[in-house]
Amino acid sequence: MRQRAERGRRPARRQSGHKRESIPRQAQLFDVITLGNGGDGLARPVVPSEDNTDPVFIPFTAPGDRVLARQTGRDRAVPEQIIVSAPERIDPVCALFGRCGGCALQHLPTAWSLEWKTTLLQTGFRKAGVSDLPDIHQIQSQPGSRRRADLALRRLPGAITIGLHQRGGDPVDLTGCHLLHSTLISLLPPLRDLLLKTDLLKREGDLLINLLDSGPDLLLSTDTAPTTSDRSCLAAFATQYAIPRIAWRRAGTLDDPEILTQIAPARIHFGDAEIEPPPGAFLQASQDGEAAIQAAVIAALPHIPGRKARVIELYAGCGTLTFPLADHVHVEAFEGHPAAVRALQQASSGRRIDVSLRDLNRQPVESRDLASALAVILDPPRSGAGLQMTQILDGKPDVLIYVSCNPKVLFRDTAALLAKGYRLDSVTLVDQFLWSAEIETVCRFSRSRGR
Template identity: 75%
Template sequence: MRRKAERGRRPARSRQSADATGAEASPSQLFDVTGLGGSGDGLARPVDPSDGGDLVFIPFTAPGDRVLARRTGHDRAVAEQIIVPGSERVEPPCSLFGQCGGCALQHLSTTWTLDWKKDRLLTGLRKAGVSDIPFVRTTQTGPYTRRRAELALRRKQGTIIIGLHQRGGDPVDLTECHLLHPALTALLPPLRELLAKTALLKREGDLLINLLDSGPDLLFSSDANPGTADRSRFATFAVQHAIPRIAWRRAGTIDVPEILTQIAPTRIRFGDTDVEPPPGAFLQASRDGEIAIQAAVIEALPRIPGKKARVIELYAGCGTLTFPLAEHIRVEAFEGHAAAVRSLQQASAGKRIAVTLRDLNRQPVEARELGSALAVIIDPPHSGAGMQMTQILDGKPGVLIYVSCNPKILFRDTVSLLAKGYRLDSIALIDQFLWSAEIETVCRFSRK
């Protein structure tokens, strides 16, 4: 456990007499923090009852803290000083914590945050109607393991900022990061130098980096087109830093990315198969998190009755789960992203995999087909499965293995599944979004 913060040290925010608009600021008050809200902000009440008893959310506070804070809205406040720190408060490892928007919980021990996430999950499932909660297997990934980053780019006063947005504000230059894999962090200083010399970035853009098995894979989105000189610079940069591929597309579009330079094949391994993903492909946040999710899905498979048995996988992506599944059973994989489907098809030749390009939100796999599968595996986007979940509920497959990155949607769908006669058999919680409030789960539902 990290060294606990000294009294009165965190956060180092200055008191102000007026807000950003020039209006008179609210007076400072003492608050006691009693818990955390769903986004990781502290839940607090005024110490003095005459200040009102309504709960307010205070970022970067911990349960047990007594803080001096200033209200910024009906249910929001900003901490100015920690008067008495809570017992679980620790010294954040990163000097950018509180400015950079990448982390919300570095001031709490990782052991405590894992327990907190587990409690949130169980509380939500109980409220959804699950009366018999199975054992929850937990996995927590470590720092410096995140292999995927979506970073903001900003040209400002002749310099290049690469980082993450602070809450409701400009990006903070990522001069250090305790989440990202060191291979990605090491790229940031030379990338700043490169972008400063190019015409690719007039004012702002984005950079998505995936750390593949073949090396970093870069996708820029920017507000200006690359020129001939820019292409030459990117090619030289790729050779110097062993970057197999650099791609680009216009900011604000969903155009197929243009390859600026490619000096070697791109490759990532899922199960026993190498896949060449498209630029900007979705990956699980860390390799350890991916392995834990794959293991939980395989373990949730029902007993396979014979060679003709098959499972249906929805939102298959590039094959994160498809190829490990195919080592055990035939897989019918459905995915709506054309480039991901091409990668999946190329890598699945000769394997027990059938791949279909299909927009599942507009043209879901129908209930009759789902009901005939041994199991359905679904890994929906953050917004949920929409019409596809309706077909699942109508088809009533015997086993549904549900990979979720959004607890609210999971709880909502659990209510519907229970109403259709399903029960919750197993739960795996994978905490691969360290120091954030995000939760990844794998749940097995079954019905007679």
């Protein structure tokens, strides 16, 4: 949507000084036409002026709103008052909405946002060249089910802030959340007290919490190394609140975390497989979202001719898809993170799983190996598969099952796959990031031999 608006702009007039001088400084009325891909309303001025005809993006607005807003950039504005409300607009469930950067769509029903996301997928696939688009299967997580939180830390005089950054600003203290699991929310007050008593945090840091089957798993990233006293406080805290493991690394680095205290095994289960993930490991945002992705991947497998059928899994992580797949086929799993590979190897003993440590962005699995697999399962990072996608396009495996968290990259790859003779067989939309513009999909692509 934004690209379309930018293509329609009139050329800017030459003038002395900065372009910002032509931006209206007083609030004016805008009509919101639609939502952009990021969830902000795309609006046009009610009374265009010579210097103000272009559309702008206004957060926390809905199609049908008439809003009084003040421009902050050539295509950005901030809302000051809703003059006429869209029919779908509702009251946000959270008092922090509009300040906390975690949610963008709480002013709209979750059913409405699910249909909006579905429409975005339909539009994107058609633009990519899909002429026979299958029905999109929809799955939506429930509020209070998110089990993973990446939070900002900040020390203030006499207080600790734990929360999410507001847009372009400081973190907002998370006093409640309708997204996160209640177990995580209940930990935040004692964590503030703990950090206030220790010397771990001088100014800023981060906290990543994964709610594992064994309990909360904490990874602290702070600007000060833990002292002996800090370690004792953390051990006592872990015992009091039944936290199996607390790890630490210096803020701003990707160093391997140091485990500061561990009172019990840190465990998560994929079916009957028990895995000890490394601190800060990637997990799907919710258990029901994870189950939906797993089920969609299994359903997308081609007919299996026998127990020796082989699939190749790329970007396997700690085994979210590996272990469910191994109940049906032999899995060759590739992953570039050493700690994740160790966890996967330890749990895969005696199963039909071969695990390889491989940086797929630099050393992709080659096309000839991909071509001989029953199917290739691709679950790339948000930036996409890079060189690995090139090998997939060259190898032309009969079936590609693509798990995507970035529609823009997915649509780009879809166009490339269609050009190689693939068709899009199925699409599952998993909406496990409620009240955000994030979209997860599972797609099955296939091609007939000889095409």
